[in-house]
Amino acid sequence: MQTVLDHGQYIMGPEVAELEGKLAAYAGTKHCISVSSGTEALLIALMALDLKAGDEVITTPFTFAATAETIVLAGGIPVFVDIEPDTCNIDVSLIEAKIGPRTKAIMPVSLYGQVADMAEINAIAARHGLAVIEDAAQSFGASYQGKKSCGLSTFGATSFFPSKPLGCYGDGGALFTDDDRLAQAAREIRVHGQSQRYRHTRLGVGGRMDTLQCAVVLAKLERFDWEIERRLKLGDRYAELLADVPVRRLAVRSDRDCVWAQYTVFVPNREAVQAALKADGIPTAVHYPIPLNHQPAYAHFCCPDCTPNATTAAAHVMSLPMSADLSEADQDRVVAALRRALGS
Numbered sequence: 001m002q003t004v005l006d007h008g009q010y011i012m013g014p015e016v017a018e019l020e021g022k023l024a025a026y027a028g029t030k031h032c033i034s035v036s037s038g039t040e041a042l043l044i045a046l047m048a049l050d051l052k053a054g055d056e057v058i059t060t061p062f063t064f065a066a067t068a069e070t071i072v073l074a075g076g077i078p079v080f081v082d083i084e085p086d087t088c089n090i091d092v093s094l095i096e097a098k099i100g101p102r103t104k105a106i107m108p109v110s111l112y113g114q115v116a117d118m119a120e121i122n123a124i125a126a127r128h129g130l131a132v133i134e135d136a137a138q139s140f141g142a143s144y145q146g147k148k149s150c151g152l153s154t155f156g157a158t159s160f161f162p163s164k165p166l167g168c169y170g171d172g173g174a175l176f177t178d179d180d181r182l183a184q185a186a187r188e189i190r191v192h193g194q195s196q197r198y199r200h201t202r203l204g205v206g207g208r209m210d211t212l213q214c215a216v217v218l219a220k221l222e223r224f225d226w227e228i229e230r231r232l233k234l235g236d237r238y239a240e241l242l243a244d245v246p247v248r249r250l251a252v253r254s255d256r257d258c259v260w261a262q263y264t265v266f267v268p269n270r271e272a273v274q275a276a277l278k279a280d281g282i283p284t285a286v287h288y289p290i291p292l293n294h295q296p297a298y299a300h301f302c303c304p305d306c307t308p309n310a311t312t313a314a315a316h317v318m319s320l321p322m323s324a325d326l327s328e329a330d331q332d333r334v335v336a337a338l339r340r341a342l343g344s
């Protein structure tokens with residue numbers, strides 16, 4: 001950060017390209033385009049794919065609003081498909097029935113840090129000539145069939161929001177692709193659609209990531225492998241400690257890991273459990289209490305009863321404290337408090 005303050009190139013300084021090179025190498029993609037947030041990453045990906053008014057994008061209702069919000073902002077229509085009850089990721093077996101003549105893309109979310117069924121989703125997309133955007137806001141660093149999240153589809157889009165697995169000290173995000181044309185489009189869209197200075201060849205946004213935030217992520221990348229290892233260990237440890245506690249844990253498929261952006265479990269009587277934990281000094285959160293097709297802004301895109309698994313998950317999910325810096329002693333305290341809260 002001091003280096004950036006010294007050279008003063010706060011916008012598009014040298015740290016931006018340096019970070020993009022390192023992130024592309026990490027994710028195993030040809031291109032990385034840093035952007036101002038995870039939301040902007042999704043929007044720019046959709047714009048680069050030239051989404052037209054009325055085009056449909058298949059996605060999940062059990063996610064943060066940005067997933068569907070960007071589809072609508074880009075002129076598209078989100079088509080909600082229900083989730084698997086055990087992983088909370090999109091249920092691929094339901095996708096093909098939702099593909100129609102206006103379908104342009106599939107946007108799965110790798111929720112809680114576990115990559116969605118990308119191989120099956122890519123196969124469906126290939127059969128129907130669709131693009132795939134992985135909303136990897138919560139899964140940067142996760143592995144899937146020997147590859148990394150963000151490097152699995154047409155576009156991978158991640159967020160560096162402070163609480164994400166790779167967080168900066170404010171807002172930031174990145175797009176990943178192997179496609180030269182799409183990468184160029186995304187780079188132009190990020191700077192108001194400019195192909196060169198003051199030559200606006202397409203519609204764009206103000207979507208650059210600040211040099212200072214790139215410097216933060218560069219520094220944090222140096223211990224990122226350790227952080228991911230630590231998150232995986234703490235996730236395994238939670239599973240062991242919770243084995244005889246009456247909560248249902250998230251299923252993690254054998255061909256991938258989960259980097260636990262949140263350590264989310266399913267509890268009965270959530271409000272009472274959260275209140276008891278709070279009284280014991282343990283913070284919890286709910287990701288997410290209302291599926292998007294029940295939200296006033298998105299309800300007209302899908303009937304409320306069409307995604308029953310998302311509705312059930314939203315009523316029961318609760319996230320426990322998780323970070324690479326969580327100590328084993330604090331984790332023990334969390335589980336002891338949860339036991340008390342559940343009366344077990």
Ligand SMILES: Cc1ncc(COP(=O)(O)O)c(C=O)c1O
Nearest residue numbers: 037038039064066137159160161
């Ligand atoms: C699944 C998902 N998509 C998109 C976003 C948006 O990322 P950002 O907050 O960086 O705009 C988030 C962040 O909360 C997210 O969890």
